[in-house]
Amino acid sequence: xxxxxxxxxxxxxxxxxxxxxxxxxxxxxxxxxxxxxxxxxxxxxxxxxxxxxxxxxxxxxxxxxxxxxxxxxxxxxxxxxxxxxxxxxxxxxxxxxxxxxxxxxxxxxxxxxxxxxxxxxxxxxxxxxxxxxxxxxxxxxxxxxxxxxxxxxxxxxxxxxxxxxxxxxxxxxxxxxxxxxxxxxxxxxxxxxxxxxxxxxxxxxxxxxxxxxxxxxxxxxxxxxxxxxxxxxxxxxxxxxxxxxxxxxxxxxxxxxxxxxxxxxxxxxxxxxxxxxxxxxxxxxxxxxxxxxxxxxxxxxxxxxxxxxxxxxxxxxxxxxxxxxxxxxxxxxxxxxxxxxxxxxxxxxxxxxxxxxxxxxxxxxxxxxxxxxxxxxxxxxxxxxxxxxxxxxxxxxxxxxxxxxxxxxxxxxxxxxxxxxxxxxxxxxxxxxxxxxxxxxxxxxxxxxxxxxxxxxxxxxxxxxxxxxxxxxxxxxxxxxxxxxxxxxxxxxxxxxxxxxxxxxxxxxxxxxxxxxxxxxxxxxxxxxxxxxxxxxxxxxxxxxxxx
Numbered sequence: 001x002x003x004x005x006x007x008x009x010x011x012x013x014x015x016x017x018x019x020x021x022x023x024x025x026x027x028x029x030x031x032x033x034x035x036x037x038x039x040x041x042x043x044x045x046x047x048x049x050x051x052x053x054x055x056x057x058x059x060x061x062x063x064x065x066x067x068x069x070x071x072x073x074x075x076x077x078x079x080x081x082x083x084x085x086x087x088x089x090x091x092x093x094x095x096x097x098x099x100x101x102x103x104x105x106x107x108x109x110x111x112x113x114x115x116x117x118x119x120x121x122x123x124x125x126x127x128x129x130x131x132x133x134x135x136x137x138x139x140x141x142x143x144x145x146x147x148x149x150x151x152x153x154x155x156x157x158x159x160x161x162x163x164x165x166x167x168x169x170x171x172x173x174x175x176x177x178x179x180x181x182x183x184x185x186x187x188x189x190x191x192x193x194x195x196x197x198x199x200x201x202x203x204x205x206x207x208x209x210x211x212x213x214x215x216x217x218x219x220x221x222x223x224x225x226x227x228x229x230x231x232x233x234x235x236x237x238x239x240x241x242x243x244x245x246x247x248x249x250x251x252x253x254x255x256x257x258x259x260x261x262x263x264x265x266x267x268x269x270x271x272x273x274x275x276x277x278x279x280x281x282x283x284x285x286x287x288x289x290x291x292x293x294x295x296x297x298x299x300x301x302x303x304x305x306x307x308x309x310x311x312x313x314x315x316x317x318x319x320x321x322x323x324x325x326x327x328x329x330x331x332x333x334x335x336x337x338x339x340x341x342x343x344x345x346x347x348x349x350x351x352x353x354x355x356x357x358x359x360x361x362x363x364x365x366x367x368x369x370x371x372x373x374x375x376x377x378x379x380x381x382x383x384x385x386x387x388x389x390x391x392x393x394x395x396x397x398x399x400x401x402x403x404x405x406x407x408x409x410x411x412x413x414x415x416x417x418x419x420x421x422x423x424x425x426x427x428x429x430x431x432x433x434x435x436x437x438x439x440x441x442x443x444x445x446x447x448x449x450x451x452x453x454x455x456x457x458x459x460x461x462x463x464x465x466x467x468x469x470x471x472x473x474x475x476x477x478x479x480x481x482x483x484x485x486x487x488x489x490x491x492x493x494x495x496x497x498x499x500x501x502x503x504x505x506x507x508x509x510x511x512x513x514x515x516x517x518x519x520x521x522x523x524x525x526x527x528x529x530x531x532x533x534x535x536x537x538x539x540x541x542x543x544x545x546x547x548x
Contacts, residue, residue, distance in 0.1 A: 022055060023047060025388045030055030032415040037062065038301070040088040042362070042405060044125040046419035053126035057420045059360060061092055063408040065302040065339040067330060067357050071347055071380075072364020077401045078343055081362055082307050083108055083425040085341075086263050090134045094302050095261040097252050099282055099309040103269035106437055107428030109136035121401070121424045132426040135256035136263045138441050139247075141281055142240035143453075145270030146437045148446050150247045150281075151453070154190040155180075157242065157284055158543035160322060164280045165238075166229040170319045175222045178215045179203065188459035192243040193234045195459035200227045202463050238277060244454045249288045251446060253304055279313040283326065286340065287543050290329050293336040303337035311342035312349035327353045346376045347383050355383065359408040365398035387417035394419055 022030060026047040038061040045055035072078050079102070086096045086108060098105050111131035112118065122129040140147030154162065159180045163173035183190050183199050190196050202208040203215075204223045212218060233239075254262045268278050286306060293303070308314070315323065330340055334357075342350055342358065346366065350358070361384070368377045381391045385406060395404060398419070405420045431437075441447060 022052060026052055026055055029388065029416040029418050032409065033058050033418065035060050035410055037410055038092065040064075040085060040092075041127075041423060042084070043420040043422040046402065046421055051124050051421045053124065056126075057405050057418045059405075059407040060410045061094075061301045062299065062410065063359065063412070064089070064094070064305055065299065065334050065337055066359035066408050066412075067334065067339055068341040068360030068362070068407075069347060069350065069355070069358045070307075070341055070343045070362045070364075071345060071349075072403070073345060073367045075400065076364035076398070077403075077422070078364055079104060080401065080425055080429060081364070081403065081422060082309075082341075082343065083427065083429065084423055085305075086307070087132070087134055087426055089302075089305055090261040090263050092301060093255055093259050093261050095253050095255060095304050096263045097266070097285070097304060097306045098263060099266050099268060099278070099307060101268045101272065101278075101309050103267065104429075104431050105265055106136075106138065106267070106431045108263050108265065108425075109133050109440065110428040110432050110436070112424075112426050112428050118424050121421075125421055125423050127423045129424060130426055134263050134427055135258075135260055136265055136440070137251075137254075137444055137446065138437060139264060139266045141266070141268070141271055141278060142242075143451070144240060145267050146434065147265075147267045147441055148444060149450050149453075150266065150285075151241060151243050151245065151450070152281070152284055152288075153244060153246050153544075154192060154196050154242050155184075156246060156288070156544045160325060161280050161284055161287070161543065164283075164318065164322055165277055166226075166233055167276070167317070168226065168229065170321065172222055172225055173319060173321070175218045176226055178218045179223070179226070182211070182215055183459060188462060191458040192455070192460075193230060193239045197227065197230045197234070198460040198463045200230065236274075238274070240453075241277070241281065244456065245450055245452075247450060249285055250292065252285070252289070275310060275313040279310060282308055283314060283329075284543065286333065286338075287325075287329055289338060290333045290336065291543065293333075293338065295335050296337045297335055299337045302339045305339040305341065307341045307343060309343045311344040315349065315351055315354075323351055323353075327351070327357070330354055330357050346380055348376055348379050359412075359414075361404075361406050363395065363404045365400075365402070366395045368396050384417055385414050389417060389419060391417070 026045060029047075030045055030052075033056065035058055039058040040061065042057045042059060044051050044053045045057055046052070047055075070078050070081055082098060083105060086098055089096050098108070100106065110133045112129075114129075114131060118129060121127070138147040139150045141150055143149030143151075159177040160173065163176055168176060179196070179200060180190070182188075182203070183196075188195070188199055190199065200223055203212045203218075204220055204227065209220070212220065212223065252262075252264050256262055266282075271278050286308075289304070289306075296303070314326070318326075333340065341360075342354070344350060347355055347363075363380065363384075366373070366377050366380060368374050377392060377395060380395065384391060384404070389404075391404065398404070401422050401424075403420055403422060405415075405418045407415050409415050432440075
């Protein structure tokens with residue numbers, strides 16, 4: 001983490017009406033970005049092939065919880081745009097979450113490397129570039145890869161999201177919901193995949209068939225499909241992502257001692273071949289935050305900005321219920337101070353109902369090599385407001401690190417479409433060394449809390465105990481008759497036992513205090529809290545509601 005203090009906020013630029021060098025159309029566009037309050041600097045306006053540093057393109061800080069979209073073909077600079085926005089949010093005291101699919105965002109924690117390209121870009125857009133690292137935490141799903149392990153219990157994950165991971169159809173998804181309902185009602189805690197597998201296996205066994213009938217609407221054949229899907233999923237090594245200690249998503253809302261927002265980087269290269277898993281896990285993180293955060297309405301700055309990379313993977317083959325849940329979560333989480341940016345190749349990757357919630361747009365170049373590409377290009381153009389540019393021509397001609405921008409103004413109205421040459425990130429544009437990454441992970445105060453998996457008694461153990469024969473009861477020992485000294489013996493014996501009991505109780509109290517004070521106990525207590533009560537309240541995603 002860098003110890004650099006937060007620089008004072010730059011004064012808001014005046015509308016550039018004093019700049020006669022700007023063409024009339026460019027002046028009109030630039031005036032739409034002359035905000036009076038705090039804002040993030042994206043870059044300088046491009047007009048008729050020229051970069052105009054007097055016309056700065058910005059996005060107001062308070063509207064970052066109105067969500068956004070960063071789109072563009074592979075290799076056009078989307079990742080560097082995320083890094084640029086994340087840095088400025090952190091400097092303004094806003095925590096950020098970044099999904100690092102390719103493994104090249106870890107450099108946000110280290111100062112950037114000065115070179116000719118950086119200096120040239122900074123001069124073009126009138127940027128005062130200073131190499132700066134930002135406070136960061138690194139996470140990994142289930143500890144697979146470099147990072148603090150992020151796990152969720154099966155109960156907390158819920159049936160809707162789990163159905164997406166398992167590739168179940170809508171009927172099977174509804175059946176899985178009934179199985180969760182059964183487990184909740186019977187006090188069978190679903191902490192990891194073997195717990196859920198044990199419950200499904202029990203319901204399809206001779207002993208559990210009667211209870212399967214009572215559920216209603218759940219056929220033995222469907223239960224068998226779910227069981228086979230779970231077994232195959234676990235055989236692929238995916239069981240490590242589910243269990244305890246469960247990750248507390250409130251960790252994502254932290255700020256550093258110097259007041260800057262912590263950038264939480266979820267390292268995903270180790271699970272690139274499981275895109276459905278990591279995209280659904282990101283949705284769990286967002287849904288969990290949605291449950292726990294209070295309503296705050298409009299805020300001066302967001303509580304968290306969440307970047308959802310490879311967003312098209314989330315929506316592919318999704319059930320209607322799943323899409324409706326995403327739409328509702330995105331629509332409502334804004335009032336809790338959380339902004340969500342979807343990152344994908346074209347806007348058509350995002351359903352229309354979700355796209356309508358995204359007020360801030362940064363569109364990098366698109367390629368139009370095939371008829372499908374041409375259709376995607378025309379569809380993208382139609383999603384923008386009327387523009388002074390020929391957007392079809394512009395979007396195919398943008399260079400790396402250039403984008404078409406439209407955001408919400410401080411009054412909530414869309415700004416004019418602005419072709420923009422983007423600023424350069426001040427942190428390292430690339431991954432940090434593996435050794436430095438490992439040191440950052442093991443040196444984090446969160447490592448002790450989440451690194452070691454825990455397997456406490458839950459549905460699997462309880463159902464196995466039901467299958468074991470009860471041990472034969474031993475005859476009770478005969479009671480010794482009381483003598484003249486009474487049941488407790490003489491006073492000396494009773495006194496010695498009392499003193500020994502006090503010593504034991506003091507020792508027990510000391511051990512209990514040490515255990516209760518440990519980070520592992522606190523994390524387990526949060527997870528156990530989801531199991532209190534016979535019936536667990538669930539959200540629109542079927543995830544368990546928790547109170548911290």
